[in-house]
Amino acid sequence: MVTLADIAKRCNVSRASVSKAINGHSDIGKETAEFIRKTAREMGYYPNATARTLKSGRSQNVGVLFVDKTQSGLAHEYFSKILESAKSMAEKLGYDITFISRDIGTTGMDFYEHAKYRQCDGVIIASVDFEDPAVIKLVNSEIPTVTLDYVFNNRTSIVSDNVKGMEELVKYVYSKGHRKIAYIHGEETSVTQRRMASFYKTCADLGIGIKPEYVIRGDYHDPKAAAIATRKLLELNDRPTCIFYPDDFSYIGGMNILEQAGLSIPDDMSVVGYDGIHLSQMLRPKLTTYQQDATFMGEEAARQLIENIEHPTLWLPRQITVPGKLIEGSTVKQL
Amino acid sequence: MVTLADIAKRCNVSRASVSKAINGHSDIGKETAEFIRKTAREMGYYPNATARTLKSGRSQNVGVLFVDKTQSGLAHEYFSKILESAKSMAEKLGYDITFISRDIGTTGMDFYEHAKYRQCDGVIIASVDFEDPAVIKLVNSEIPTVTLDYVFNNRTSIVSDNVKGMEELVKYVYSKGHRKIAYIHGEETSVTQRRMASFYKTCADLGIGIKPEYVIRGDYHDPKAAAIATRKLLELNDRPTCIFYPDDFSYIGGMNILEQAGLSIPDDMSVVGYDGIHLSQMLRPKLTTYQQDATFMGEEAARQLIENIEHPTLWLPRQITVPGKLIEGSTVKQL
DNA sequence: TTGTATGCGTTATCAT
DNA sequence: ATGATAACGCATACAA
Numbered sequence: 001m002v003t004l005a006d007i008a009k010r011c012n013v014s015r016a017s018v019s020k021a022i023n024g025h026s027d028i029g030k031e032t033a034e035f036i037r038k039t040a041r042e043m044g045y046y047p048n049a050t051a052r053t054l055k056s057g058r059s060q061n062v063g064v065l066f067v068d069k070t071q072s073g074l075a076h077e078y079f080s081k082i083l084e085s086a087k088s089m090a091e092k093l094g095y096d097i098t099f100i101s102r103d104i105g106t107t108g109m110d111f112y113e114h115a116k117y118r119q120c121d122g123v124i125i126a127s128v129d130f131e132d133p134a135v136i137k138l139v140n141s142e143i144p145t146v147t148l149d150y151v152f153n154n155r156t157s158i159v160s161d162n163v164k165g166m167e168e169l170v171k172y173v174y175s176k177g178h179r180k181i182a183y184i185h186g187e188e189t190s191v192t193q194r195r196m197a198s199f200y201k202t203c204a205d206l207g208i209g210i211k212p213e214y215v216i217r218g219d220y221h222d223p224k225a226a227a228i229a230t231r232k233l234l235e236l237n238d239r240p241t242c243i244f245y246p247d248d249f250s251y252i253g254g255m256n257i258l259e260q261a262g263l264s265i266p267d268d269m270s271v272v273g274y275d276g277i278h279l280s281q282m283l284r285p286k287l288t289t290y291q292q293d294a295t296f297m298g299e300e301a302a303r304q305l306i307e308n309i310e311h312p313t314l315w316l317p318r319q320i321t322v323p324g325k326l327i328e329g330s331t332v333k334q335l
Numbered sequence: 336m337v338t339l340a341d342i343a344k345r346c347n348v349s350r351a352s353v354s355k356a357i358n359g360h361s362d363i364g365k366e367t368a369e370f371i372r373k374t375a376r377e378m379g380y381y382p383n384a385t386a387r388t389l390k391s392g393r394s395q396n397v398g399v400l401f402v403d404k405t406q407s408g409l410a411h412e413y414f415s416k417i418l419e420s421a422k423s424m425a426e427k428l429g430y431d432i433t434f435i436s437r438d439i440g441t442t443g444m445d446f447y448e449h450a451k452y453r454q455c456d457g458v459i460i461a462s463v464d465f466e467d468p469a470v471i472k473l474v475n476s477e478i479p480t481v482t483l484d485y486v487f488n489n490r491t492s493i494v495s496d497n498v499k500g501m502e503e504l505v506k507y508v509y510s511k512g513h514r515k516i517a518y519i520h521g522e523e524t525s526v527t528q529r530r531m532a533s534f535y536k537t538c539a540d541l542g543i544g545i546k547p548e549y550v551i552r553g554d555y556h557d558p559k560a561a562a563i564a565t566r567k568l569l570e571l572n573d574r575p576t577c578i579f580y581p582d583d584f585s586y587i588g589g590m591n592i593l594e595q596a597g598l599s600i601p602d603d604m605s606v607v608g609y610d611g612i613h614l615s616q617m618l619r620p621k622l623t624t625y626q627q628d629a630t631f632m633g634e635e636a637a638r639q640l641i642e643n644i645e646h647p648t649l650w651l652p653r654q655i656t657v658p659g660k661l662i663e664g665s666t667v668k669q670l
Numbered sequence: 671t672t673g674t675a676t677g678c679g680t681t682a683t684c685a686t
Numbered sequence: 687a688t689g690a691t692a693a694c695g696c697a698t699a700c701a702a
Contacts, residue, residue, distance in 0.1 A: 001451070003679055014689045019681060029687055046448045050388045051679035054694045059385070060440075061433070061453075074415040075613065084409045087434055094440025096453060098396070098433040099422055105395075105429025113381045116336075118396075118431060223617040249614075256619040278410065279584075279614070282558045284591040338695055349673045354697055364671055386695030389678050 002045040011036050053119050062090055062305060063100035063120035065111060067128040076221050077277040078294050079127050082148060085298030086124055093306050102134060110134040112141050122305045144308040146301045149191050154317050158301045161323045162191055165290040166198035168326045169272055173242050177335030179208050182240035184229040186220035220246045223253025230254040234261055241270060248273035248280040248289055266333035276327050286329035297322050337380040346371050388454050397425055397640060398435035398455035400446060402463040411556050412612040413629050414462050417483060420633030421459055428641050437469060445469040447476050457640045479643040481636045484526050489652050493636045496658045497526055500625040501533035503661045504607050508577050512670030513605060514543050517575035519564040521555035555581045558588025565589040569596055576605060583608035583615040583624055601668035611662050621664035632657050
């Protein structure tokens with residue numbers, strides 16, 4: 001391994017000068033600096049992040065907290081896209097990404113300790129139980145964090161606009177003449193709360209009432225739960241004309257039930273999903289859904305976090321709400 | 336931040352003794368060690384990975400190379416499962432995971448340099464262009480590596496048994512009476528080569544000939560390409576009775592075309608996929624496919640890599656072939 | 671069994 | 687503009 005000392009010896013200068021040349025400091029002669037850099041290149045030098053971090057306290061490394069109660073974290077296209085785009089943006093800005101977890105090896109480190117252990121300059125938090133004390137401890141620590149789809153006081157967050165998304169979907173379905181709308185929602189999270197509130201509010205604003213039996217608990221990313229819920233809806237005497245699913249993927253379960261029941265989509269039953277994943281536009285008929293801008297969210301999370309890391313003093317926490325867009329498929333019939 | 340020195344001072348011992356106590360060395364008194372550990376716990380001590388790495392040369396950190404020409408790396412359930420299970424296993428064994436990439440920031444580091452820069456103890460390589468000189472450089476370096484679905488000479492690899500998988504699928508389809516079998520295959524990779532070779536060989540062994548026009552290039556994870564290929568097959572005068580798709584996800588594209596053409600699956604056309612992703616068993620009819628054991632592959636990759644890292648001397652490179660299992664759905668008709 | 675001393679590669683302070 | 691030197695926190699060879 002080529003070190004600063006090796007280069008210093010070869011160039012007949014001090015290690016300090018080499019460091020300055022490599023890092024582009026101003027207090028070094030123009031041509032010496034250039035000579036040193038050239039030699040460094042010739043010798044195949046690249047820095048040692050570890051030593052640099054130890055000395056400077058900055059690791060150029062951001063942690064990603066991506067825990068997965070439901071085992072579907074990475075399998076969920078929404079989250080995998082967020083991760084992927086956050087990764088590219090971080091890399092573009094010169095940062096690496098390390099996964100943060102609890103219980104690494106036998107040490108009983110919590111998230112905060114793990115992040116400190118690895119000297120993470122900041123942490124991106126997504127797809128976790130935000131009520132977990134360990135998550136709260138991390139968020140309230142001195143480490144810069146960005147949360148996705150959950151807002152903490154005085155902390156930066158990137159939130160998909162679930163209120164607008166649900167509102168647009170309801171209005172669209174309403175404009176197609178539907179008044180009897182059912183909603184199979186995901187498990188209780190803040191995202192679910194917002195979508196449900198927006199669902200009820202928009203319906204109320206439009207003057208349509210929603211029967212209690214039209215609102216059923218399903219689960220995100222779980223076609224089986226959606227299938228069961230769909231079956232319940234079909235058993236009702238007064239069936240809805242349109243069903244909202246927790247997300248595009250879980251819709252598959254409902255789709256099967258509807259087809260089994262001999263109901264054609266959208267002629268006998270209209271449906272909408274949520275997410276706008278690749279799959280939804282591959283199905284026939286194409287699913288009407290609300291596409292969340294996961295790519296932008298991931299990029300923005302990385303951008304904001306690194307901005308915070310690099311300019312801690314003039315940093316103000318922001319809540320960034322990211323709009324998506326309605327994708328008009330062919331699963332909502334004009335009544 | 337609590338350091339070894341702080342603990343040493345509080346315990347009236349040397350830093351060396353604290354280090355020994357923390358790391359459970361034997362050359363320290365039983366009760367002093369316990370006392371030191373207790374104090375450390377009280378003081379909220381956790382180690383500093385950076386300093387430890389700098390001194391010991393070991394980072395307890397493995398790199399993951401997961402590049403994605405087709406933009407579908409993480410979106411592909413097969414790979415996201417591999418990543419997730421490799422991550423859990425690595426964590427269980429006390430290792431963290433950092434993504435390795437090219438072009439971090441403005442530095443022109445290649446994969447090898449990046450891995451060294453972060454002092455990775457080893458690297459897991461998946462979903463990349465294995466012909467890329469930068470990948471080859473990394474694999475041929477002194478850094479332990481494990482590759483997935485690609486074999487390098489004298490290096491450890493975890494390979495899904497594509498030969499057996501394809502063989503089982505062909506035999507199954509054959510047993511159902513099919514003789515006119517079409518194969519839409521993915522882009523040219525070593526995986527594709529093996530599947531195709533196995534496809535041809537098994538057909539030959541069974542004494543069935545495959546018309547050249549039955550074998551069409553599609554793309555992995557690309558329903559559109561599968562749709563186009565399917566259309567071509569339907570245009571043939573002598574249509575196949577069964578179509579093999581590159582994978583389960585791309586099958587969606589074919590499924591749509593078949594349905595549009597008024598063909599019922601499997602009554603008018605039989606189909607099989609590959610991968611055994613969650614989705615495949617949610618579709619109706621359930622897809623007949625070959626399920627790759629991605630979870631095991633990821634775990635094994637981490638296990639083997641760390642074994643290699645921790646016992647470099649008695650390490651022998653292995654090629655581990657991981658069998659999957661045929662999932663008999665309802666998309667192959669008995670002729 | 672315990673402690674001393676040194677160095678891992680880098681950056682930063684302070685002289686020169 | 688350049689260099690000497692001390693730290694960052696830890697682990698280890700060696701001395702006691």
